[in-house]
Amino acid sequence: MAKHKVLIVGLLLLAVLFFGCAGEKQEAPKAEVKTITIGVTDKITELDPANAYDFYTWEVMNNIMGGLMRYKPGTTELEPFLAESYEVQDGGKVYIFHLRKDLKFADGTPCTAEDVVRSIKRVMELQGDPSWLVTEFVENVEAVDDYTVKFTLKEPISYFLALTATPPYFPVHPNYKPDAIDPDQTAGGVGPYKIASWVRDQELILETNENFFGEKPKVDRIVVKFYKDATTLRLALEKGEIDIAWRTLSPVDIQSLKGKEGLQVIEAPGGFIRYLVLNGNENTDYPTKDKLVRQAIAAAIDRQEIIDKVFMGTMEPLYSLVPNGMWSHIDAFKDKYGDGNIELAKQLLSQAGYSESNKLKLELWWTPTHYGDTEKDVAQILKAQLEKTGMIEVELKSAEWSTYTDYARKSAMMLSLFGWYPDYLDPDDYTAPFLKSTANNWLGYPYADEKMDKLIEEASKATSTQEREELYKQIQEKLAEDAPIIPLVQGKLTVVAKSNIQGITLDPTMIFRYYLLDIS
Amino acid sequence: MSSLKAYIVTRTLMVIPTVLILLTLVFFIMRILPGDPISAMVGQKVPAEVLERMREEAGLNKPLVIQYIDYLKGVFTGDLGNSMIWGRRPVMEEIMDRFPATLELTVFGFTISVLLGVLTGSIAAFRRGSKADTGMRIYSVVAYTLFIPWFGMLLQMFFGVYLKILPIGGRITPGLAPDHITGLYVLDSILTLNLESLKTSLLYLFLPSMTLGIVLSGAYTRILRNNLIDVLSQDFIVAYRARGVREWKVIKHAMKNAFIPVVTLMGLQFAILLAGAVLTESTFSWPGMGTFLLERIEYRDYNAVQGAIVFYAVFVALISLIVDVIYALLDPRIRY
Numbered sequence: 066m067a068k069h070k071v072l073i074v075g076l077l078l079l080a081v082l083f084f085g086c087a088g089e090k091q092e093a094p095k096a097e098v099k100t101i102t103i104g105v106t107d108k109i110t111e112l113d114p115a116n117a118y119d120f121y122t123w124e125v126m127n128n129i130m131g132g133l134m135r136y137k138p139g140t141t142e143l144e145p146f147l148a149e150s151y152e153v154q155d156g157g158k159v160y161i162f163h164l165r166k167d168l169k170f171a172d173g174t175p176c177t178a179e180d181v182v183r184s185i186k187r188v189m190e191l192q193g194d195p196s197w198l199v200t201e202f203v204e205n206v207e208a209v210d211d212y213t214v215k216f217t218l219k220e221p222i223s224y225f226l227a228l229t230a231t232p233p234y235f236p237v238h239p240n241y242k243p244d245a246i247d248p249d250q251t252a253g254g255v256g257p258y259k260i261a262s263w264v265r266d267q268e269l270i271l272e273t274n275e276n277f278f279g280e281k282p283k284v285d286r287i288v289v290k291f292y293k294d295a296t297t298l299r300l301a302l303e304k305g306e307i308d309i310a311w312r313t314l315s316p317v318d319i320q321s322l323k324g325k326e327g328l329q330v331i332e333a334p335g336g337f338i339r340y341l342v343l344n345g346n347e348n349t350d351y352p353t354k355d356k357l358v359r360q361a362i363a364a365a366i367d368r369q370e371i372i373d374k375v376f377m378g379t380m381e382p383l384y385s386l387v388p389n390g391m392w393s394h395i396d397a398f399k400d401k402y403g404d405g406n407i408e409l410a411k412q413l414l415s416q417a418g419y420s421e422s423n424k425l426k427l428e429l430w431w432t433p434t435h436y437g438d439t440e441k442d443v444a445q446i447l448k449a450q451l452e453k454t455g456m457i458e459v460e461l462k463s464a465e466w467s468t469y470t471d472y473a474r475k476s477a478m479m480l481s482l483f484g485w486y487p488d489y490l491d492p493d494d495y496t497a498p499f500l501k502s503t504a505n506n507w508l509g510y511p512y513a514d515e516k517m518d519k520l521i522e523e524a525s526k527a528t529s530t531q532e533r534e535e536l537y538k539q540i541q542e543k544l545a546e547d548a549p550i551i552p553l554v555q556g557k558l559t560v561v562a563k564s565n566i567q568g569i570t571l572d573p574t575m576i577f578r579y580y581l582l583d584i585s
Numbered sequence: 586m587s588s589l590k591a592y593i594v595t596r597t598l599m600v601i602p603t604v605l606i607l608l609t610l611v612f613f614i615m616r617i618l619p620g621d622p623i624s625a626m627v628g629q630k631v632p633a634e635v636l637e638r639m640r641e642e643a644g645l646n647k648p649l650v651i652q653y654i655d656y657l658k659g660v661f662t663g664d665l666g667n668s669m670i671w672g673r674r675p676v677m678e679e680i681m682d683r684f685p686a687t688l689e690l691t692v693f694g695f696t697i698s699v700l701l702g703v704l705t706g707s708i709a710a711f712r713r714g715s716k717a718d719t720g721m722r723i724y725s726v727v728a729y730t731l732f733i734p735w736f737g738m739l740l741q742m743f744f745g746v747y748l749k750i751l752p753i754g755g756r757i758t759p760g761l762a763p764d765h766i767t768g769l770y771v772l773d774s775i776l777t778l779n780l781e782s783l784k785t786s787l788l789y790l791f792l793p794s795m796t797l798g799i800v801l802s803g804a805y806t807r808i809l810r811n812n813l814i815d816v817l818s819q820d821f822i823v824a825y826r827a828r829g830v831r832e833w834k835v836i837k838h839a840m841k842n843a844f845i846p847v848v849t850l851m852g853l854q855f856a857i858l859l860a861g862a863v864l865t866e867s868t869f870s871w872p873g874m875g876t877f878l879l880e881r882i883e884y885r886d887y888n889a890v891q892g893a894i895v896f897y898a899v900f901v902a903l904i905s906l907i908v909d910v911i912y913a914l915l916d917p918r919i920r921y
Contacts (some may be wrong), residue, residue, distance in 0.1 A: 103761070109674035118627065176897045194627050197635060248672025265682050266872040270761040294869040296738065301753040304745045434883065467620030467885040474624060474633075546609045 072146075100286040101566065104298050104307035108266055108291055112246030114184075114191030114232035114240065120486050120575065121312070123232050127576045128271065128287075129171075130235040130254030132161045133181070133214070134226050136574045138581055141391070141490050147181070147236070147255060148214075156223030157528055164212040169276040170252070171195055171259035178208035183243075184236040184254075193246060197231045198378075198488060223533060224491040231489055257282050266291055271579065273550035282580040283568070295437075302561060304326070308463045308584070309562040309569075311577055316377040316439065322561050328563050333571035334390050337556035338383055338495070339436070339484045341366075341447070344510045345347050345549055346476045352417075352425055353479055359548035361413035361425075362480075363398055365451050367405025368553055375442040380554040383539045386499060388555050389493045391571060392530070393537035396554060397545035407454055414456045424458045427451065430481040431461065432469040443482060443553075451520055476509035490574060492537045497521050499550055500540065512549040589913055594819040596909060600902040607898050608660065609890060612653055613888050621645060622669035625884045638639035643669050651781035656891070665892035670884055676892035680874065681762065684896070685768025687873035690797065690865065691858055693790050697798025698858075699851065702805020707840070710813030721806055729803030735859060744792060750793050752804055754870030760784045793869040797861050801854055808850055845916050852908030856901050 078402055094197070107121030127135075135146035138527065145151060148162040162346035168176035185206045188196050202225065205217045218225060223337050228234065240254035250259040257279065258271040269289040273282050292298040295315040303311040312321070323330045343353045343362060368382035381389060382404070384396035402409060419425045429451075431444040432459055441463075448459040464472060472478050487494045491526035498504050503522045517540065558571045568581040621637045631639075638647055644655065661664050665676040709721035743753040752758075756770060763773040763782040771790065774783035816822060816839045824837050863875030874893060881889040 084717055110670075113672070116672060162881045192633060192635075192638075194639075197632060215756075246672055248674055262760065262762075264762060264872075266877075267756055268762075275803065288613055290755055290759060292754055293876055297741070297868065297870050300738075300741050304749055305754050306745075306753055306755075369720075421643070464619075466883055467625030469620070469625045471620035504632065504798045507631075517833070 081163070089394065096286045099584060100288060100583055101284050101309065101579075102288040102290060102307045103309045103311055103577075103579070104290050104292055104301050105311050106292050106295060106298055107312055109263070109269065111192070111246070112253075112263070113247045114235050114237060114254075115188045115191045115196065115241075116246045116248070117221070117232065118194035118415065119507050125269065125577050126235060126254075127256070128258050128579045129256040129260055129274075130232065130237070131233065131256050132234045133164075133229045134300050135230050136572070136576075138578050139570045139572050143230060146230075147176075151226070152520060154275070157223070157225075157526075158218050159525050160218070160225060160229075161218040162214045162216075164214065165278055166212055167278045168255050169278070170255060171235070171274045171276055172252070173276050176238065176255050177211045178214045178238055179211070180239070181214045181236045182206050182208045183239075184241075185202055185234060187237075187241070187243060188233045190244075191246060194263045195233050197233070198228055198231055202228060203532050221528070222530050223525060224489060224493050225526055227489040242327065242367065252409070258287060261286070262493075267434070283583040284579070287582070303565075308566055309463075309560060309582075311560055311567045313437065313472065314438070314559065314561060316375070316379045316506040319379055319559050319561065320377045327564055329562055329566070331560045331569050331571065332379075333386075333558045333561065334381065334569075335558040335575050336388050336391075336487045336490060336571055336573040337484065338386065338388055339380075339443075339482070339550045339553045340383075340386065341553055342473075342478075342481045342483055342508055342510060343549055343551065344476060344479050344481075346510050349476060349479075351428070351479045356415035356547060358419075358425060359551075360402070361410045361417065361454070361457075362414060362427075362451060363545070364402040364406040364550045365410035365454055365457075366447065366553070367450050368407075369404065370450065371443060371446050372554060375439050376554065377529045379557050379559060381557060383552040383555040386414050386544060386552050387537060388495065388573065389494070389539060391490070391492060393534040393541075395538055395541050397541040401542075401545045405450065410454045411456060414454060419456050421455050424456055427457060427459045428467070428479040429459050429461055430472070430478040431463050432466050433463055435466040435469070436482070436484050445481075469509075474507055475508045478509065486575070492533075492540075493521075493525050496537065496540050496544075501552065502545060507551075512547070512548055514543070514547065517547075519545055589910070593910060593915065595907050598631065599794075599803035600906070604701065604895055604898045605904060608657075611655075611891050611894050612656065612887075613649070613761075615885065616649060616652075616886070617700070617845050620885050622885045622887060626670040637833060638894070646669050656888075660895065663875075666734065666888035668881075668886055668889045670886050670889075676888050679889055680893060680896050681768065682875045683872060683874045685770075686871060687859070687866070687875060689769045689771060689790065689860055690793055690871055690873060691862055692795030693794035693857075694801065694862070694865070695851075695855070696860055697794055697802035699805060699847075701798060703809060703847070705802065705806040707813065709810040710797070710843075710902070711836075713814055718810075721810065723808075725803040725806035727803070728799050728801075731800045732798055733796060733864040734868045736800065737792070737865060740796055741869075752789050756786070756789050756872055757782065758789075761785050793865045793871055796868070797858070797865045799860060801858060804850060804854065805847060809843060809847055813839060816842045821871050841915070845912065847917060848908060850913050852905050855904045859897060859901065889917025 109122050109125055110119050111117050131146045132141045133148040147164060147168055149165050150163050152161045166177055170176055188199050202218055203216055204219045207215050209215050233478060235254050237254045240252040241247045241250050251263055253259055257274055257277050259274040261270040262268050262273040272289040273285050294474045295313060295318060298310050299314055299318040301307050305434060322328055326492050337491050343359045344351050345354050372380050384399040385394055387394045414425060429444055429448060431440050444461050448461055451457045451459050473481060500512060500517050502518050504514060520540050522534055527533045558575060560569050562569060565585045567583045570578055570581050622638060644652060667673045667675050668679055675731040697902055704720045705724055709718045712718050741753050745753040761782050763770060763779045764777050766776050767774045770786035822835060822839055866873045876894045
């Protein structure tokens, strides 16, 4: 029995070792440091604004860097940030920014106009993924003096200020490699926080940047913990491992956390939209080539049902590609078709030559993980809604993300579900990439309409907001008429936090500003 | 021992064609599937001409055979290439960022599974027919059939949310990672005498390695029980007992003989363990290779997937080799 005993003793020792530790309180060092821990299911892909092109990394950049302009927190209004003021010259072709004189990087190195120019030219030369946000528009950028930056544009662009609020325009520390992408660089730029440590896929620790020109954040230390899925994120919040659960809890979890003692659930409209692409490619034999078919589908969809059954109120209905709350938005699809209008759908289908005995056969594609695990339910509800007409038969098909994007570009999907995060907050970013014939190849449905192209072109150059608003309304009406894309829902942002956390400010930029947070 | 040496050399050389075949299969299968890393990464937004340029830069426009030869050249010079998405970091760097986490989890999970399996299997065999035997047999079946994410979540809810004594996910309390020496937090904490990090990393390891350990222990319970019973009824044991040899010596001999199939199983389990680690890693947000590999498959990051698989293959082959050597040492009759 001696062997047996040795084993038992061994196991007991192991258990004692683990449980002995388990009794210890887990706490980060420096307990006096005001710290907030945020949990996310996103990840930082790379810390170089010349190549990073995903929502979460841009959020981190907005906390450790900044641009010449920024969105006023809580609004979609632009205001000067690293610049004190700006001038527009030459009919909108030249923008001159006057920098603040107290700009410093986190280590105290001054940030001058040369640094801004160096950083932007670096983006242009490296040609990383988001570089088109600069190269498509900027002809030249130069430092007039230490505190003046001059942009010469290829042609006047009405939303150029919004572009300067995006990370490719953020000045970066001279430590960034000048001639290569620097994915692990933590030197950052000019922002309220600096990176104290970053362990890929594991944790990010931010500390107050003592050299920041603006108001110092109220919280000394922000810790971001990266989780693999929504379930673990929720459990971590309930256990108290994190103070804030940010993107993305599942709709079911949000629902069940509402009203839970010690927690607050904060919601705000987000700029993230979901839509259905109807392939009207003339070179295919898809029935969706017929405008009447597309219109019938647009009429049959009931957005509220999708929201109630799948998203449990964490989304809102969307009747245009321009999101709710953005200037120029109109409920174009609702005005034209209503919502879940089966009668109208039947009428349009009959006109297109379909009947209950000669059903319209559709293939609806969805992708399992890229848009979260609710996607299958969205597809199933859409199928049910379309089949409710009695004149449509829907076959569901799915492919994982890389195959899905490939199929899209090859025009291999008849109906497909997609989503969109904005690069800059302007109706242009919600219309031109989808509807402009020179920009929408990725849809696989090269929707091309001369009138639409002209409207988009004019809207991107018009200088008066009133004129632009009028043009975007016409664009939305034309979109509803042609229906190559049907907007479905718009995302709401949801933060679930412990009730002692203050300063959570959400807005359609969807950037969570850690520097506004406080803890009591 | 010369035949053992020859055996080791042969087994080591066998690793090369095995890895090469695997690498070739992965290389072509990945490329036959529709989609490529560039369009998966940038999704929809980037203009078509930019996408084309990026594909060209990544060498994806070259004929498949040329791509294959280029890749093989790299592998033989120890260069697994660069990741094709997000920063284009060297694949070896990406692997070394995550592999220590997987190795740590695997070693702990493996140790727990063997210890639990041996303990429960021995109890069942030595108390054959008793309630303890029935209990252990039920344990083995239940453990074997447990679904890792479900079982892991149960443990998270009980020890994390309800008792609040163990962390839900992650590898260590932020800011407490020990100085990097091997990347294995437990070992690095010991080497740097950082007790706080040691405690914390063990706490974070507890639930994931227990989950993995318990699920994998069931197989050991069964195999050890059956073999021990078999060995205990053999003539030499009966003879030992008849001659009045002390019981602990009998057990020692019985265990040694019953252990041979367990060692075989240990080798086989290692590959299963790595697969189980994928599920465990995602349940406990463990930043290891499993979730990295899954993510990169989804994004068709050819070089990262090939690199990770080659790395795994070499690793599993080495473990199998070690197991085979132990096996040969345990049973001198075994020579190839």
